[in-house]
Amino acid sequence: MNSSLKQTAESSSAPAVDIGDADYLKRINTARVYDVAIESPLMQANQLSARIGNALYLKREDLQPVHSFKLRGAYNKIAQLSADERERGVICASAGNHAQGVALAGRNMGIRAVIVMPRTTPEIKVRAVAGFGGEIVLHGDSYDEASAHAMELQARDGLVYVHPYDDPDVIAGQGTIGMEIVRQHPQDIHAVFVCVGGGGLLAGVAAYIKSVRPDIRVIGVEPEDAASMGAALAAGERVTLPEVGLFADGVAVKQAGKEPFRLCSKHVDAMMTVSVDEICAAVRDIYEDTRALAEPAGALAVAGAKKYVEETGIENQDLVAITSGANVNFDRLSYIAERAELGERREALLAVTIPERPGSFRQFCMRIGDRSITEFSYRYADAQRAQVFCGVKLTNGVAERDTLIGDLEADGYEVIDMSRNEMAKLHVRHMVGGRARGAGDEVLFRVEFPERPGALLKFLNSVGDRWNISLFHYRNHGHAHGLVLVGMQVAPGEQADCRAALDALGYDYAEESQNPAYQLFLHSH
CATH class of the missing domain: 3.40.50.1100 (Rossmann fold)
Structure with a gap:
């Protein structure tokens, strides 16, 4: 089994109930939560279930009055x-x-x-x-x-x-979620997936489920960069992480709680970690099935369930994932949407070296074929070689990405896969460019491309090999038209011909050569 799925030290076949567990069962059954909380629905995510070949049910804690289980x-x-x-x-x-x-x-x-x-x-x-x-x-x-x-x-x-997770009464309150899951879904459940920060939710849910339904697997899910409970269970004692990532801020905890660790050591079957991209993909999955926007921590369990299915190959099982919260800042949504494609392996980010000569960009795009290009960043560097940063839409995941890279390399292109390069995804993709001292006679245009396969190649065929493309930036924004910034080296006597070629293309465009942003930051003086 993949190393991201780590078994705990004690198996779930250990005795399910001792005195402490009986006390927790009583605390959970008598917890005072329904004065303010609702019994959240357990609903099947139909679209996602069909994709993963298992029935995935979402425990909708995002519907609580505070949009969280807390x-x-x-x-x-x-x-x-x-x-x-x-x-x-x-x-x-x-x-x-x-x-x-x-x-x-x-x-x-x-x-x-x-x-x-x-x-x-x-x-x-x-x-x-x-x-x-x-x-x-x-x-x-x-x-x-x-x-x-x-x-x-x-x-x-x-x-x-009032501690957020290291308190028996807090743990018991969270444990009522486990009580509701068992009551709402009396049929067989293969596994329940729970997000983990300090561990209070996982501890409460596991304590209840293992007391009444020890056959159900309870699996904790953490971000790769904030896996304090997984580290503690692997070490057999609580450990303190030197630092944690803040993307899933709701679970950014350096050390698991003492009481949650004790309970999880006894009752949790496995721990998993998921990447930022996988979390973002899960946010989109939840949205597509519910039209609700989960916060990153709230989508952890769904990301874990998807990864578990992929790694174990299980089929036709009932799974439950707790969608734990929906308090997400609106301005984070563009970032989440951008990373979701990578999380689903529907996009490849490639750094490719191509010859610096007229027509080489068109030849490269022809080699990409009918695949949609989601992003293209390029700036003239020298007279021999050009480095481009390219996003390509995939329909067959990793296998298609590997085939594409192999085909490009067979044609003599130097290719580096940037799909897992965090710095490239966070920063470099937006920084490709700068001044190009060798790009003389450059003319800059802003062009609106219809968002459909072949639109870019149509543009390149219109330009032909006559003018060298010295700058190109495009990013798919989910609109009907893609916005492109393109620079071409056009001699003064040929600028009328260049505009005529663009007119014949039929795309909306405007010249931006005098735009102060271009003059200040991109133009070669």
């Missing part, structure tokens, strides 16, 4: 407080979703709720906490820094600390 644990914890503790008020540290749960619980119970949030918390979550009446304190650049400051305030003001 409300359950926070409210259950606060509901257990004494009258004196409620009088003093509560405090928590959170990147957002737990904060909303604490704030809403505090408002419903009429008690003070102080929320310490990292300064890096998405604005949508900050506004939501304020809307629920929480007293917000922004401190530090990470959860750990916010947590340390919350502990200082707790000691100073005598507040009750």
